[in-house]
Amino acid sequence: MCTECDDHATPCSRPSTDADHHPLSRRELIAAGLNPDDPKHGRGLCSLCHKRSTAKHQPGGWNAR
Numbered sequence: 001m002c003t004e005c006d007d008h009a010t011p012c013s014r015p016s017t018d019a020d021h022h023p024l025s026r027r028e029l030i031a032a033g034l035n036p037d038d039p040k041h042g043r044g045l046c047s048l049c050h051k052r053s054t055a056k057h058q059p060g061g062w063n064a065r
Helices: 026-031 047-057
Strands: 018-021 040-043
Touching: 018 047, 040 047
Parallel strands: none
Antiparallel strands: 018 040
């Protein structure tokens, strides 16, 4: 189940469909010398919550600096 609750009082409870790096971004994990593909650095989100989270934390997307 989706675990995002930034915009909700409780998790949204929709099925998780997208992998999300959390609490550090992929870029931050790489900079710290950590494996960004290790499951311990992620969480599952539904597509809507993943899009909201990405827009909030990386407003220009992956390539934005």
